[in-house]
Amino acid sequence: MTDTSALLNRLANDIGGAQAGPIEQVEHQLEPWEKRCHALADVLDFHKIINTEEKRRGVESLGEVAIGKLTYYERWIAAFANILFQKAILTPTELARQMDLVAARSTSCDVRSDYPSVRSG
């Protein structure tokens, strides 16, 4: 066994049995976007676009640094974006442009409370 074998044998999500500190019994109410993100995950699963295991693996593929720094639903949406790129459902350019539109809109009005539809085609 080399020092690096653990990097292959244990991916970032595989922490069962690892050393860890005390359990802090924390909870929080989901923010509106977090709840939408959860609902999006379920809807993607219903349509067989991204299933639970693909989502889990997508989070793991973010790598240990990102997994450690992003919050739970930040990891999910980042994983969804990557998986949708891999499946050629979205392109990175398309998402970047749409994010610019959303960000520009959000400076003038609050995007969190409504669901504006986007023009198709």
Next chain:
Amino acid sequence: MSTHTHDDHHRPVDADAPVGYYEVMETAVRELLIGKQLIGPEEIRRQIEVLDSRTPALGAQVVVKAWLDPKFRARLLTDGRAACEELGISFYDDTRLIVLENTDKVHNLIVCTLCSCYPRPVLGLPPDWYKLKPFRARAVIEPRAVLAEFGTHIPDDIEIRVSDSTAMVRYLVLPLRPEGTEAYTEAQLAALVTRDTMIGVVQATIPRTQRTSL
């Protein structure tokens, strides 16, 4: 493995704060998928309603029914999902549900070491601690120490079984009915069945204030 902690650093909610990068990403992904007609514009809202309708009260209803009705209990232990559906609790995902019965010899605890799988149709969304590293890492290797941190002390002659959830198989603990509850109504019993009793980090107990009056 690194030793970093998986603390979810939740930022304070501020209605006037600029919309964050990941929230913008969520909105953009959703809008693009709707634009491509891969998901319907109403589906997200409808699923939020479904998520909001799921709370540990549903799980408590299942547990109380199992305490009171031995035939239902048998069906529940054979096929958890079918028995829940009997009570009108629909499963909105493709998961199987295995119900783990606590006895005077066995105490059950559920965990998801790889991520955060949880019996959401019957309990709602899991608490943050269930999704964080300390619980996921330690529950499978030192369950008695983990339970002690929740104030639960299981005698050494009682076996502790830890069940690790997967994307397809979810677990629910059927706690032991506390002694002294023979005269309880269904509503009184349901009040004893909290979320944490169905995860298995605590046992169902009669609150101290009720012990003297009954």
